[in-house]
Amino acid sequence: MGLVHYHPALAGLLATTVNSYDRLNPGDLAGYWANWAGDHRLVTTRTSSKLPKSVRLEHRMAGYAMNPYQAVVTVLQAARLGYVNKL
Helix, strand or coil: CHHHHCHHHHHHHHCCCHHHHHCCCCCCCCCCCCCEEECCCCCCEEEECCCHHHCEEEECCCCCCCCHHHHHHHHHHHHHHHHHCCC
């Protein structure tokens, strides 16, 4: 999965301020570890697939000062690179 593989680079791009980077701590809901799981709130990349209509992918690292459009493009590009490179 590209989001897990490019986790360090995503941290640099999505946590743009010192306060955003400081909140990336173990045990917080911000996504400190490079991991993923289904319906688990302490992971960086979370998938939810209880109902087929409500399937979603959440990436929980972006800080409050991040431009939302740039955050979406960054996460989608990391996911696309993971698919292209067969991670």
